[in-house]
Amino acid sequence: MGVKINMNGEKRLEQARERVIDAISQNMHLYGVTESVGRLYGALYFQEGPMTLDEMKEELGMSKTSMSTSVRNLVDLKMVDKVWRKGVRKDLYQAEYDWYQTFTDFFTIKWRAGVSINVSAMEKSLGELRLLMEDEQVDEHIKESAQIDIQKITAALEYYDWLNRLVDSFESQEIFKLVPKKQ
Amino acid sequence: MGVKINMNGEKRLEQARERVIDAISQNMHLYGVTESVGRLYGALYFQEGPMTLDEMKEELGMSKTSMSTSVRNLVDLKMVDKVWRKGVRKDLYQAEYDWYQTFTDFFTIKWRAGVSINVSAMEKSLGELRLLMEDEQVDEHIKESAQIDIQKITAALEYYDWLNRLVDSFESQEIFKLVPKKQ
DNA sequence: AAATATGTACAGAAAAAACTGTACGGAGTG
DNA sequence: CACTCCGTACAGTTTTTTCTGTACATATTT
Known part of the structure; x- marks a missing residue:
């Protein structure tokens, strides 16, 4: 055989x-x-x-x-x-079956969740750091560090704002204007 | 105290x-x-x-x-x-420190890897399915299924092409034209 | 060249995640 | 109402992943 x-x-x-x-x-x-x-x-x-x-x-x-x-x-x-x-x-x-849609949904869900976690933590910490800056009892070199942190967090928040707008462009399908579906 | x-x-x-x-x-x-x-x-x-x-x-x-x-x-x-x-x-x-850059790199690395895995698998299977379609010994209703799979895979490949172009737009920073860094 | 630092490969231990079977609540059927 | 069917909560097991300590290769200093 x-x-x-x-x-x-x-x-x-x-x-x-x-x-x-x-x-x-x-x-x-x-x-x-x-x-x-x-x-x-x-x-x-x-x-x-x-x-x-x-x-x-x-x-x-x-x-x-x-x-x-x-x-x-x-x-x-x-x-x-x-x-x-x-x-x-x-x-x-x-x-x-529509993978464009799947992609959009998947990252929208993930990214919005991530942004929300981070933004609320950062805003809270930012508030605390600003209070600390105004407190006269706090040591000067601690304030210097706090000031640097404030700048870092502020930059991060700007980035999250951008990420949110990126997600918006996915949801509104505007992304397909920049990168069209068929080449 | x-x-x-x-x-x-x-x-x-x-x-x-x-x-x-x-x-x-x-x-x-x-x-x-x-x-x-x-x-x-x-x-x-x-x-x-x-x-x-x-x-x-x-x-x-x-x-x-x-x-x-x-x-x-x-x-x-x-x-x-x-x-x-x-x-x-x-x-x-x-x-x-530049999170825009970090974001871009991170997803570029991940997505390119993903695309490459999938595209090669899909192209290989697509070839096999096309051969199968031409084979006279193959049962007709198997061919029908194969035809459907061919369509699905073709659609998926189009999506991957889009994803690649999306990554391009990240790498080339063109994405920032659509979604600018500062609002 | 010997002695000392430094980073990592590797094997085993610890922790986390995925998976299963049982049990059960609720919906549908007779 | 009793009975069957279906999906999932939950506890326990298995598998996978993460983490650690030791050993070692390489680089630097003496």
Whole structure:
């Protein structure tokens, strides 16, 4: 019995998909998303039509609990939508196919969160440092350091303002004026 | 003995810094950088002048080995530079203060890496799928699936081309035309 | 050349994160 | 209402990552 020269078409299709799914999940991993979650997104991306938790579990060979938390993760990132089908009782999930949108949502969510954490901390500290500057009991060379810190924080706040405006340009799609979708 | 009403200026300064450092490291954590590495960056950011590994170790209360790997991490991300001072034998490291630049470098590094992983995987799979389409021995309904995959991958490649051009606009500073540094 | 500093590779320990199975609440069905 | 089905909270296990201490290679000083 000779070796089968022409691999079965189904297997070839499967392999081609698998390679891309691996790359996608590796890529998402760079952005702080678990590899499993990335693979799940990949599976949903190539799936024709939405999937149930049980199908995901089957497809990835993982527990249903994991599928539940992973898919919730993806929904939070707006990379996957919960969809509804008449007569289907189970929850159905479908990949978001528009990667421009996905990109925008992903970074909007991440960056806005980051900005908000930092800005509030910095404003609070900035207030304290200004008070310190006005306090006559505080040592002069401490004030010098505080003054330097104030400048650093002020510069950082300017940067965060910029980042916020950058996110705005993503959300408003203005970014596509500068960098259009098709070359 | 009453409670000390006016906290010592040094301590107040320290606290104001600490809060900001925490926020910075939390923020960096969102981008997949360890919290320790984030704190190290924060320490370097507020430090006046560059630091040695031993000073970092002292400041963060961690092992020198950790400082060595963490700071290398930051250097790779171009968030910290190794600097040289006449007469100083130890390696000196200094935070990059320009956050616009830091942002640009960070995402350029990450995104270019991601794009490259994905594009090569997708091109390879695309080639295989096209071969599969031309193969007469392959079942018709497999071909239908392959055709759909080809479309999905093609769309994804277009997106990656866009992402590459977006990174270009960061590197060339053109992004600042659309979203200027100061409002 | 010997002695002293300095940074990092590496292996093992500690900590954190991911994953699973069970249990349970709530929604839908008969 | 009883029964079934579905998704997820939670505790415990497994896996991965981070951190440390020792050992060593390289560079500098004596």
